[in-house]
Structures are given as C-alpha cells and as structure tokens.
C-alpha cells in the first residue's frame with residue numbers, strides 16, 4: 001500500500017443503502033422545514049424551538065450513539081451524513097444537535113457505567129442537552145494552559161474558573177468541564193487536568209454573556225463562570241489528572257463532524273453558484289460559458305468532492321476503530337473547512353454584487369466556513385497533528 005499506509009483496508013469508505021436512505025430522509029426534512037426558514041434563523045439569531053423539537057422527534061439527537069445508551073446507533077458515518085445535510089441548510093442547526101458529541105464522546109469513551117446511564121441516555125433521547133466547557137480566556141489551542149481549578153474536599157471537588165466560547169451553554173442541562181486537579185509536572189505539561197460532568201442549576205454555575213461571533217447565527221457561544229461549584233467525585237470522567245487525554249480523544253473524534261460541516265457548506269455554496277452561473281447572462285452568454293467561470297466551477301467541484309471523500313474516509317476508519325483515523329480526521333477537518341471557505345468565496349464572486357447581499361443567502365456560507373477553520377482545533381493545530389502523526393505512522397518517531 002502507498003506510504004505510509006499498510007493495507008488496502010486503510011482506504012475503504014464503508015457506505016451502504018441504509019446510509020443513502022437516511023440521507024434522503026434528512027434532506028427531505030431540511031428542504032421542507034429548514035431551507036424556507038434560513039433567513040429567520042439568521043435574523044433572529046436563534047433556532048426555532050419547533051425545528052429543534054422536530055429533530056428530536058426524528059431521532060437526530062441519538063444518531064451515532066449506541067442503542068444501549070438510548071441512541072439510534074449508526075456510528076460516525078451516519079452522524080457525518082446528518083451533519084453534512086443539516087449544514088447544507090444551516091450550520092447553526094447542525095451545531096445545535098452536534099455539540100452533544102463533545103459531551104457524549106468523552107463520557108462514553110472514558111466515563112463510568114453510572115455516568116453513561118445517567119447522562120448519555122437523556123441526551124441521546126433529546127430529553128436533555130449538553131455542552132463542553134474547556135476553552136478559557138487565556139487558553140484555547142494550548143489546552144494544558146487552563147487555569148480553572150478543582151480542589152478535593154471530602155467526597156467532592158470544588159471547581160472555580162472561567163470558560164469562554166462555550167457552544168450551547170445556555171440550553172445545556174449538563175456540561176463537560178475541564179479543570180486542574182494538580183499542577184503540571186516539569187516533564188509533562190498536560191498532567192494534572194481532570195474532566196467532570198457538571199449539572200445546570202448547581203450552585204455557583206453561571207452562564208455569562210453571549211458572544212456575538214461572525215457566523216453560526218442561531219447558535220452563538222457563551223461565557224461560563226464556575227464559582228466554587230461542588231461536584232461529587234463520581235462525576236469525574238476518566239482517570240484523575242489525565243483529562244488532557246480525554247479531551248484530545250474527544251477532539252480527534254468530533255473534528256470529523258466539523259469536516260462534515262465544511263462539506264455541507266461547500267455543497268450548498270457550490271449548488272447556488274452552479275445554478276447562478278447557468279442562469280445569469282453577461283455579454284450574450286451564460287456565465288458558465290466564460291472560461292474563467294468554467295474553471296472556477298470545475299475547481300469548486302473538485303475541492304468539494306475531495307473534501308467529501310476525505311471526510312467519509314475518516315469516518316469509516318473511526319467506525320472500524322483503526323488508529324489511522326487520527327491522521328485522517330485532521331486531514332479531513334483542515335481540508336474540508338478550507339475548501340468550504342474557498343468555495344464560499346468563489347460562490348460570492350460568481351454572484352457578483354448579489355453575492356455580497358444578505359438576501360441572496362450566499363455570504364453567510366463564508367462567515368460560517370471561517371468559524372469551522374477555527375474551532376475543534378484550529379487548522380494550524382491540525383497541520384501540527386498531521387505532521388506528527390505522519391512521522392509516527394511512517395517511522396515510529398515522536399516530533
């Protein structure tokens with residue numbers, strides 16, 4: 001097999017007719033219920049409650065979560081299909097459902113059986129919502145730099161600190177919170193972080209200001225303040241002081257979902273640009289007949305399909321638990337989100353002045369795409385991961 005992969009299995013994308021049936025049903029929901037309301041979501045900066053409830057009724061909150069924990073099963077590939085199709089209409093909507101992964105994945109992978117039953121089941125069924133609070137004013141990419149502390153007092157931990165850019169915090173019933181239980185070790189900066197489940201309504205937990213970011217209108221993040229929040233010790237997720245590994249494991253998995261957001265945005269922007277290029281006449285010809293526009297359309301389509309292949313490939317590897325999924329997830333996340341940004345930019349250009357007009361619904365793709373290049377590990381961080389994984393995979397070396 002091609003360097004540095006070992007087997008043909010490493011290149012297989014596993015899709016079956018169930019995946020296609022599911023895609024069709026999500027697309028139908030989106031075309032009928034969401035597309036006609038995109039402007040309302042943008043203008044009110046909120047997802048209508050009845051759309052969210054309908055997604056719960058359709059079982060979307062359980063897609064990818066094992067049936068024994070209240071989910072619909074289907075693995076990451078099914079979740080990627082859902083995210084792509086929702087993002088084609090509204091990335092905010094896909095985030096409203098998808099943010100639960102940042103809670104469910106760490107609890108399912110590292111939490112006790114009690115935590116899984118108590119917290120994952122209601123989230124999967126859409127009876128409760130969840131968020132993930134790691135980023136702080138002084139530490140985003142540098143997760144080991146967090147300052148929030150958790151001090152052991154009898155059978156509790158007392159957590160104090162400030163988190164920022166927390167998606168879904170205002171609606172969340174449960175939050176996965178990272179905090180320092182011990183200072184870092186000189187040889188291990190990552191050591192000493194622990195992750196916890198914190199419930200809404202616990203004394204000392206406050207949801208701060210809503211942060212107005214450039215895209216994702218409908219799903220804006222929040223500041224979260226923890227002022228001596230008492231958390232029972234059984235709510236620790238994963239091994240004490242090794243929460244950094246829990247977090248990294250979570251992001252490795254969840255960033256495939258961000259790649260799928262990129263594919264959904266790119267697909268939407270491409271469809272709009274292609275239709276417009278066929279309809280709009282300049283100098284007596286449709287735009288698509290002008291060589292420069294023809295080339296743009298071909299390049300947009302190439303990047304879109306490459307992004308989709310990388311994303312479904314990463315999801316297939318993750319579903320098969322193959323370690324190569326780590327590098328695939330970063331390749332997919334960085335490529336698909338940058339492709340979405342570039343395709344959205346070209347779609348605006350092809351629409352000329354109308355592309356810059358909010359009413360046309362094209363400029364929003366660029367605002368959303370830029371955000372996808374930032375969260376879940378910025379694309380600069382993805383390049384670091386790609387190089388590290390490549391050298392490890394190929395030569396067994398650490399850089």
Ligand SMILES: Cc1cc2nc3c(=O)[nH]c(=O)nc-3n(C[C@H](O)[C@H](O)[C@H](O)COP(=O)(O)OP(=O)(O)OC[C@H]3O[C@@H](n4cnc5c(N)ncnc54)[C@H](O)[C@@H]3O)c2cc1C
Pocket residue numbers: 131132133134135138139140141142164165166167168213216221371374375376377378379380381
């Ligand atoms: C809309 C939105 C929603 C979010 N939702 C959540 C959420 O739900 N939960 C949560 O915990 N966080 C969330 N975040 C936070 C997000 O994960 C961070 O913003 C992101 O990880 C980057 O961290 P930072 O903003 O502190 O930037 P920094 O880490 O300060 O980085 C600044 C710049 O420097 C670059 N950089 C940093 N280190 C390196 C390096 N070693 N090499 C090269 N370049 C580097 C970065 O790529 C970036 O370009 C969200 C952010 C946004 C915008």
